[in-house]
Amino acid sequence: MATTLTSQQIVKAGQQFSVGGNAESFSRPVLPGTVLNPYAFLVDISERAHTREMAVSNVLATAGIGMWSFSIYSKKFHLCPVASGFLGMKGSSTFGLSILMQKLVEWKQKHVLETAKAACVSQQEFETELHINTNNCDSRWLKLTGKLYCSDGLAMKMMGTMVDITAAKQEELRKNDLLAFLNHELRRLQDGYSQ
Numbered sequence: 001m002a003t004t005l006t007s008q009q010i011v012k013a014g015q016q017f018s019v020g021g022n023a024e025s026f027s028r029p030v031l032p033g034t035v036l037n038p039y040a041f042l043v044d045i046s047e048r049a050h051t052r053e054m055a056v057s058n059v060l061a062t063a064g065i066g067m068w069s070f071s072i073y074s075k076k077f078h079l080c081p082v083a084s085g086f087l088g089m090k091g092s093s094t095f096g097l098s099i100l101m102q103k104l105v106e107w108k109q110k111h112v113l114e115t116a117k118a119a120c121v122s123q124q125e126f127e128t129e130l131h132i133n134t135n136n137c138d139s140r141w142l143k144l145t146g147k148l149y150c151s152d153g154l155a156m157k158m159m160g161t162m163v164d165i166t167a168a169k170q171e172e173l174r175k176n177d178l179l180a181f182l183n184h185e186l187r188r189l190q191d192g193y194s195q
Contacts, residue, residue, distance in 0.1 A: 053067075053069070060080075061081070064163070064164070066080055066082035066085070066086055066162035066163070067159070067160075067162070068080070068083050068162055069157055070157065070158040070159075072155045072158070077093075077094065078092065079094075079162075086140065109131060111128070112130050112144065115128045116146060116158065119146065123150075125146070126146055128143075129165070130143075130144055140166050141165050141166045145161050146159065147160060
């Protein structure tokens with residue numbers, strides 16, 4: 001059974017160990033709660049955050065939802081396998097901002113980056129649609145959501161989801177085409193009656 005020491009007991013133990021030694025020869029005992037490496041907690045927090053991200057990504061993948069992230073410091077995008085698949089790539093993908101910019105220009109979708117930038121400035125969530133042509137020449141519609149995450153007032157990472165909405169978008173476009181056709185035919189009928 002583990003024993004928990006109070007702060008007074010820890011101070012007292014430290015004093016007992018330091019009696020009779022100078023600062024150079026004194027080796028402080030390792031007590032419960034003592035941090036050996038002052039930066040170890042950062043590594044631990046980072047590992048725990050990564051583990052949580054992976055767990056969330058796996059749950060979203062079962063629903064066909066991709067996850068993306070952008071690290072402010074490394075300037076790298078990371079896509080889970082589902083999100084990579086939407087863009088015609090295989091497995092997890094990590095790439096720089098310049099590659100994303102090239103793709104957005106190629107797809108004529110620069111508004112996606114502008115929407116994300118505006119969300120960063122206002123520190124709001126964003127949602128936008130992305131129309132792409134993958135390597136197979138498939139036309140695909142994706143819905144992107146994202147948010148900037150900060151720690152102690154510093155921007156750390158932007159993260160969000162990616163969902164394939166191609167079927168819904170094609171249905172919407174078909175309905176719009178049908179309505180446009182019906183409106184045109186109704187106008188022709190009205191013109192015929194008015195003559």
